[in-house]
Amino acid sequence: MTTVDSINSKFMEPRVANHVPLSPLSFLKRTAAVYGNKPATTYNGKTRTWSEVYKRCCLFASAVKKSGIKRGEVISVLAFNTPEMVELQFAVAMAGGVLNTINTRLDADTIAVIIAHAEPAIIVVDAELTAQLELALTQTHSSEKELIVIPCLEHEAGRYHFAKEILYDDFLESGDPGDSWSLPESEWEAYGLNYTSGTGGTPKGVVIHHRGAYLMAMGTVPAWGVPQHPVYLYTVPMFHCNGWGHAWLNALVAGSIICLKKISAKIIFDAISEYKVTHFGGAPVVLGLLINATENDQKILKHSVQVMTAGAPPPPAILEKIEHLGMEVMQVYGLTETFGHIMHCAWNTDWDNLDFSERATIKARQGVQFTHTEETEVLGLADDKPVPHDGKTQGEIVIRSNTLMKGYHKDESATEAVFKDGKYFLTGDIAVRHPGGYIEIKDRLKDVIISGGENISSVEVENVLYRLPGVACAAVIAKPNEKWGEIPIAVIELKEDTEYSETEILDHCRRSLAGFKTPKEVVFKEIPKTATGKVQKFLLRQEYDS
């Protein structure tokens, strides 16, 4: 009888020939060989092919190794979505380094915290951001670091800021075109170090791996229906979750990446129309930008555009208007810890004939596991058991996937805390499951308000507030209260030239919400947001905690 041991005998152990570490670097190498003449990056009228991009990546990797950097050392990058940033999504790992992209919208203090924690061997910076970096480096006393500067069109070339500074292309020149690079020994090796933008406080360093990056790109193709040679507009900042892995995705399908340094409605419409963009991604705020654009800036699109949106469910009003513009929206859900999207609102053609509001209701759900996600479950807060698919019972979303981080850099206890017994990753997001299994987020675990023993979803109350046309941003938070434990209060940022009284707000809420859910106070003020536009409730809460 054949047994498990005989069919998996010793001589059948993995070899170099049949067990190759999974890495998105293989996509780049293959596409440079097969579709080397196809456009890879386009920026300011200049296009480079995949074979040119690959050569530049090889040079970068060679130059890094020549400068004495060792395997596993960090290279930090503070830069915009220029072609160099696309190259760095591969070139750092080709050198055996770990890519640490830093949010360009962060203040110098936070940048200093990240640099002190990441301890990069080299920093790559866009010339436009050198002043900001200078400030941060003064704080970390690490001005002796090697700096590579991406020249900036708007700034004079050669305006040197640092002692050890070299222009990006000069650095490439120092590489040896004959040098070779290799895949890591293990696909589990670190690929990147991404600091979470921190709606929850201090940034944590998420360490991602080659295996996950490979599978992230592979799994996105069937789930998003990406064809060969898409034209991809890079509106998602690449400093954020490796721009959701879309540089790897484009290397896999030999896509044409249109780079943008800054975004505006006009810039996006012009690019879509000029380059016949087929795919792009963006937070709902980007979609809002497009539908609120002036008629002069908007373009009638002659082709359909696939849009991946993440960060918050797109409100029906935005969905309706964006579809009228010729764009098809797929909502995805993910975290920095999950390499970006791990769930998506997978469309079922059975719903094609539903009326718009029903379709919008479904499209606002975070949905189901991506192709590369192994399991998404919602576990009851009290009993830790999968919640029924009733659209009501709330629980925490937990994930099992090959696209989950290795852990938090230098932070074992935070790592253990989010890996529940090692079996699941805890997202901290509260959700329900609808009949059919689709998941809909109701709140962040921390954002549930418990008033008189009743749970209040702050998102539910916020959704009611958003129905007022003059509300630009709303955040509902808990305020400690002797009698009720906590009471909900509404913090509201109004659109320009709009005014509401507290009574108008409260009356509006009472019409739609149970009494205990209606905010007990209204505060009109600017709401603090992260650099990626997420509301920082912890800052608001701090004001009321004392």
Next chain:
Amino acid sequence: MTTVDSINSKFMEPRVANHVPLSPLSFLKRTAAVYGNKPATTYNGKTRTWSEVYKRCCLFASAVKKSGIKRGEVISVLAFNTPEMVELQFAVAMAGGVLNTINTRLDADTIAVIIAHAEPAIIVVDAELTAQLELALTQTHSSEKELIVIPCLEHEAGRYHFAKEILYDDFLESGDPGDSWSLPESEWEAYGLNYTSGTGGTPKGVVIHHRGAYLMAMGTVPAWGVPQHPVYLYTVPMFHCNGWGHAWLNALVAGSIICLKKISAKIIFDAISEYKVTHFGGAPVVLGLLINATENDQKILKHSVQVMTAGAPPPPAILEKIEHLGMEVMQVYGLTETFGHIMHCAWNTDWDNLDFSERATIKARQGVQFTHTEETEVLGLADDKPVPHDGKTQGEIVIRSNTLMKGYHKDESATEAVFKDGKYFLTGDIAVRHPGGYIEIKDRLKDVIISGGENISSVEVENVLYRLPGVACAAVIAKPNEKWGEIPIAVIELKEDTEYSETEILDHCRRSLAGFKTPKEVVFKEIPKTATGKVQKFLLRQEYDS
């Protein structure tokens, strides 16, 4: 400084949450959950959804475990492309078993050899093939094995052949619907055991693994441009290389699989037209069947159909006619050892405007590595170095890929022989690389004829012979010769009602070939082929070796 050790620290080792064994079983589970209501298999007018197919697979796995079969034991299957065969592509592995599909066209002797070698715990057989199996089992003296019979429409139900026999659906009934199944502990575990059809002699048992099966399906999506919900006609026999992994592929993209027990031009055209088939695969012999069909059987297709063809390059004449029928052909290359396709003639849109003969010349090339293939190289026969991309210098194709077998079952020396130093798998196929890197097969290593110290490619001579319209099949082999070492002789099978004299054949060859390449003898006879239609040159050679 962050180092390779600190960024890959001990607490960052893989966990159950972030390191899940890759397996196509995950595709089935996900699609049953997300697209459970979509059609999975259709046969004889009966359609089952993905959720139904998943439930039946779970029942099969449960029933296998209940019958006492242990992890790693083999389940052999002698069956046609019915829905049961699609289920078995998953269900056996879900039970922890190893799927061994046997070529239904084999004679009882060879089936006996395979069963004796594979030592299955259970055999599943189509009712139509029980007599053949009975013969084989008598030879192996293993008639006490448990047999599961797939009922056959053409045969009476309940016609029992064996002592321990149960109908497939009754076996499912014995499973427990509440039973669970699990992924293997390691993605390297055996998934299947596929005996090569043996153009080279005795069948060898290729052991494939979960990891490769997962990546095979994932990589096929971008390279073949497979959308969500394709309609896939299963013309490739699933006993052959797991039908090139297309059951897994369809589970990944929630495709609709149209099953066929037998194929003919009429059956294929009817199915394509009735079900609006978008994709199918087949050897050039299947393409030949379609273009040679009578006008009555051919259907004008109103939609375009993607065809993956493998086994031999499609001759330009076939390509031209098949494209006229509305089918787009992609040639792929692979071996049982590589899970099927590992190279494909990746089309470059730059070639769209070439004239037909230039496009046909390119399409006849085996091409470049698939998305999931890590490296394809052609190493010079003398110096073992990559050959120049000159379209002339011949070498052996070698492969590095995650879709390469673990090894040959119970055959360590054969395994070591094909894994060159563990670094590459040796295909035994002789090829050149064209400028641009595309690979074109010239011959099997064994089929090179060395006459007077000169290499003669038997394929080159065969191609010349095929230009004669009356030649149905041609095989050029070496005959030992005292003076020249070897001389080429042509074995020719003529089409019905066709005649050529030896002189006509030789004159035709002399007009196109160098003298030493021109066959020295012509033999007219039926040429032995494998069950999948490959010429068995070793049988022809045996006649001349003595």
